[in-house]
Amino acid sequence: MITLHTLGTGSGKPTPERGVSCTALFRHGEVILFDCGEGTQVQLTRSTLRPGPIKLVCITHFHGDHINGLPGLLGTLQLNQRTEPLTVIGPRGLVTYIRALQKVGALGVGYRLDLIEVEEPGVVYAEPGFTITADRLKHRIVCWGYRLSEPDRPGRFDVARAQALSIPSGPLYGRLQRGEAVQLPDGREVRPEEVLGPSRRGLSVAYCLDTQPCEGTLRLAEGVDLLVHEGTYGPEERKLAHARGHSTMLDAAEMARDAGARELVITHVSPKIMRPEVYLKEVQGTFAPSAIAKDFDSFELKYVE
Amino acid sequence: MITLHTLGTGSGKPTPERGVSCTALFRHGEVILFDCGEGTQVQLTRSTLRPGPIKLVCITHFHGDHINGLPGLLGTLQLNQRTEPLTVIGPRGLVTYIRALQKVGALGVGYRLDLIEVEEPGVVYAEPGFTITADRLKHRIVCWGYRLSEPDRPGRFDVARAQALSIPSGPLYGRLQRGEAVQLPDGREVRPEEVLGPSRRGLSVAYCLDTQPCEGTLRLAEGVDLLVHEGTYGPEERKLAHARGHSTMLDAAEMARDAGARELVITHVSPKIMRPEVYLKEVQGTFAPSAIAKDFDSFELKYVE
Numbered sequence: 001m002i003t004l005h006t007l008g009t010g011s012g013k014p015t016p017e018r019g020v021s022c023t024a025l026f027r028h029g030e031v032i033l034f035d036c037g038e039g040t041q042v043q044l045t046r047s048t049l050r051p052g053p054i055k056l057v058c059i060t061h062f063h064g065d066h067i068n069g070l071p072g073l074l075g076t077l078q079l080n081q082r083t084e085p086l087t088v089i090g091p092r093g094l095v096t097y098i099r100a101l102q103k104v105g106a107l108g109v110g111y112r113l114d115l116i117e118v119e120e121p122g123v124v125y126a127e128p129g130f131t132i133t134a135d136r137l138k139h140r141i142v143c144w145g146y147r148l149s150e151p152d153r154p155g156r157f158d159v160a161r162a163q164a165l166s167i168p169s170g171p172l173y174g175r176l177q178r179g180e181a182v183q184l185p186d187g188r189e190v191r192p193e194e195v196l197g198p199s200r201r202g203l204s205v206a207y208c209l210d211t212q213p214c215e216g217t218l219r220l221a222e223g224v225d226l227l228v229h230e231g232t233y234g235p236e237e238r239k240l241a242h243a244r245g246h247s248t249m250l251d252a253a254e255m256a257r258d259a260g261a262r263e264l265v266i267t268h269v270s271p272k273i274m275r276p277e278v279y280l281k282e283v284q285g286t287f288a289p290s291a292i293a294k295d296f297d298s299f300e301l302k303y304v305e
Numbered sequence: 306m307i308t309l310h311t312l313g314t315g316s317g318k319p320t321p322e323r324g325v326s327c328t329a330l331f332r333h334g335e336v337i338l339f340d341c342g343e344g345t346q347v348q349l350t351r352s353t354l355r356p357g358p359i360k361l362v363c364i365t366h367f368h369g370d371h372i373n374g375l376p377g378l379l380g381t382l383q384l385n386q387r388t389e390p391l392t393v394i395g396p397r398g399l400v401t402y403i404r405a406l407q408k409v410g411a412l413g414v415g416y417r418l419d420l421i422e423v424e425e426p427g428v429v430y431a432e433p434g435f436t437i438t439a440d441r442l443k444h445r446i447v448c449w450g451y452r453l454s455e456p457d458r459p460g461r462f463d464v465a466r467a468q469a470l471s472i473p474s475g476p477l478y479g480r481l482q483r484g485e486a487v488q489l490p491d492g493r494e495v496r497p498e499e500v501l502g503p504s505r506r507g508l509s510v511a512y513c514l515d516t517q518p519c520e521g522t523l524r525l526a527e528g529v530d531l532l533v534h535e536g537t538y539g540p541e542e543r544k545l546a547h548a549r550g551h552s553t554m555l556d557a558a559e560m561a562r563d564a565g566a567r568e569l570v571i572t573h574v575s576p577k578i579m580r581p582e583v584y585l586k587e588v589q590g591t592f593a594p595s596a597i598a599k600d601f602d603s604f605e606l607k608y609v610e
Contacts, residue, residue: 013381014347020377038377039344042319062410064380068373072325072343075369076318093409100405104398105367105446141410 002027002203002301004226004265006293007043008035011210011232011246011268012065019043019295020065021268023228025148025205028129030055034146034207034228040069041076047296056125058132059090060209061143062097071107078109085112089124089132091142092117118144121216130202135220137211139245145211147220150202153303154179154192162195203301206261209268212242213251221259225301229255230268231292234279249279253287264290265299307332307508307606309531309570311598312348313340316515316537316573317370324348324600325370326573328533330453330510333434335360339451339512339533345374346381352601361430363437364395365514366448367402376412383414390417394429394437396447397422423449426521435507440525442516444550450516452525455507458608459484459497467500508606511566514573517547518556526564530606534560535573536597539584554584558592569595570604 003026010018020037024047031054033040044050054077059067070088077086088094094117101107118124118134125132130150137143157177167173167190172182181191206220209230221227231249233241241248247255249266256264264287269276276292283290291299308331315323325342329352336359338345349355359382364372375393382391393399399422406412423429423439430437435455442448462482472478472495477487486496511525514535526532536554538546546553552560554571561569569592574581581597588595596604 012384014377016347016351038374039347042321042344046321064376064411067411068377068380069343071369072319072373075373079317097405097409097411100402104402106369106372106402 001303002205004205004228004299004301005047005049006228006265006267006295006297006299007040007047007049008037009267009269009293009295009297010065010271011230013271014039014065015271017295018269018271020068021060021209022069023207023267024049027148029053032148033057035060035066035209036068036070036073037065038068038072041073043295044073048298054086056132057086057088058146058207059088059094060137060145060207061091061139061141062093063141063210066210067097071101074107074109074113078111082111085114087114087116087125089116089118089134089146091144092119121219133220135216136214137208137216138214139210139212143210143245145206145208145216145220147204147206147224149204152199152202155197155199158195158197165190165194167195201304203303205301208255210246212245212247213255217255218259221255221261224259224261225304226263226265226299227252227256227259227261228265228267231266231276231283232268232270234273234276235282249276249283249292250286253283253290256290257287261287262289263299263301265297266290266292269293306608307510309510309533309604309606310352310354311533311570311572311600311602311604312345312352312354313342314572314574314598314600314602315370315576316535318576319344319370320576322600323574323576325373326365326514327374328512328572329354332453334358337453338362340365340371340514341373341375341378342370343373343377346378348600349378353603359391361437362391362393363451363512364393364399365442365450365512366396366444366446367398368446368515371515372402376406379412379414379418383416387416390419392419392421392430394421394423394439394451396449397424426524438525440521441519442513442521443519444515444517448515448550450511450513450521450525452509452511452529454509457504457507460502460504463500463502470495470499472500506609508608510606513560515551517550517552518560522560523564526560526566528565529567530609531568531570531604532557532561532564532566533570533572536571536581536588537573537575539578539581540587554581554588554597555591558588558595561595562592566592567594568604568606570602571595571597574598 008019008022021035022040229252232246235250313324313327326340327345534557537551540555
């Protein structure tokens with residue numbers, strides 16, 4: 001299961017009502033942050049999440065409302081006596097940025113900081129449980145969207161089939177479930193596909209801000225379980241939005257529909273929009289499973305059987 | 306009149322209850338900020354102050370809880386279409402820091418940014434209404450305390466004396482009040498000291514954090530109207546406090562007493578201290594006009610007649 005927490009859903013400048021960009025994925029006891037605007041660490045303390053288990057931070061671009069909370073978060077993890085390494089992924093310049101902060105003394109961390117600068121579209125991080133893919137977005141400066149994808153999981157274990165094959169219950173069941181072939185006490189070999197149903201799709205989440213509608217988003221969001229997309233402006237301001245490298249909420253819905261996403265969460269809402277919910281009907285008319293996020297909303301992604 | 310607003314009174318990491326270091330002076334329609342921890346711009350929007358009239362930002366040192374809010378504040382002033390220049394004073398490294406942020410694109414400002422790196426103790430900023438003096442504090446890294454001092458004002462105008470000298474009321478009164486000598490219609494010359502009382506002291510505020518008790522603070526706080534001093538720890542933790550380059554609340558009170566300050570505001574309180582008010586009696590036993598600040602407290606300084 002993955003839970004998505006919108007910790008900062010505003011754009012440009014933080015307000016008491018909406019923090020600036022940060023979205024957290026909670027997955028198997030670990031937190032993955034997408035963007036880290038000013039105030040992220042306080043939003044974390046206000047949320048049900050805790051900063052301890054942060055594993056990875058993915059920064060889309062260097063506009064202040066997406067990065068200014070990073071130094072403070074990293075410093076607080078140090079005050080919290082973190083010892084585990086932390087990986088930060090971001091655009092070229094990330095190393096320069098971190099080193100400059102360290103040079104003047106604004107950032108002192110004792111734990112290992114693994115910095116990954118995205119150079120080209122593709123997989124930028126991989127571990128057995130998931131991969132992170134980056135693709136180019138279309139904004140005023142270099143900006144990367146991200147997709148977290150879990151690998152497919154083995155199919156459901158068919159107990160009746162296993163019993164019919166006279167496989168003794170116990171550890172052999174577990175090894176077959178994990179996809180291993182096993183040898184039975186009587187010498188026969190059983191392959192996992194003999195007792196497992198069709199493999200089951202892992203979950204995936206795409207995070208695409210800041211951007212106007214673009215091919216990179218379409219690729220990242222293809223068939224995704226949840227697309228987090230910016231909707232800085234209301235539908236009537238499409239021209240202005242695109243001129244500034246942003247999207248309207250309707251753009252986000254069209255993108256979710258065209259990419260075959262299962263659900264859409266719209267974030268990065270302009271602080272000038274006092275009542276974003278007035279746009280929801282029009283947005284849902286284009287893509288029904290759409291939500292416009294507020295700070296501290298959470299969205300649960302469940303495995304499809 | 307000067308009003309002091311404590312916008313962030315915590316230390317180390319911000320919490321929902323206490324932001325990290327920022328204190329604002331409101332003086333003749335302008336705001337002067339001392340330190341700019343993460344979240345300062347949101348604290349400003351929550352306060353009765355507005356970010357528009359910020360004239361000057363004085364940064365004591367580069368620990369994150371004193372500077373991490375600066376990039377976001379500067380960016381928001383740009384979004385607010387600021388055109389007036391802004392002066393930022395801070396330790397050596399300030400220019401490197403700002404330029405690094407600009408280089409990666411994390412800080413884009415169109416208004417003029419005047420950066421002043423403090424090199425040695427003394428006056429670091431002066432204008433007709435006030436001066437800013439810096440002095441060395443004693444912390445783990447280079448750290449400057451600041452004092453804002455207004456010049457003395459001319460004495461009170463003595464109307465009875467003016468009438469006795471047969472000075473016609475009107476513009477001549479004003480010129481004498483401003484300290485100019487004037488010639489009367491009958492040819493006599495009147496010097497301002499003939500009609501003005503003794504000159505009146507301008508107001509002064511010293512801002513001393515982060516530091517353990519030191520000579521620099523003693524100099525900055527000498528006879529000051531209001532001393533803002535850190536009190537990271539409770540009185541029982543003096544040894545620990547000094548080992549870390551910090552002060553206890555009692556240190557702050559002793560410093561205010563020894564320097565002959567008129568009032569003391571204690572800030573930079575450790576987030577581990579849940580009820581700082583338990584220390585107030587002991588602190589006030591040493592220096593009676595002491596307060597332990599909370600976020601959004603304000604303190605009014607009035608001219609002494």
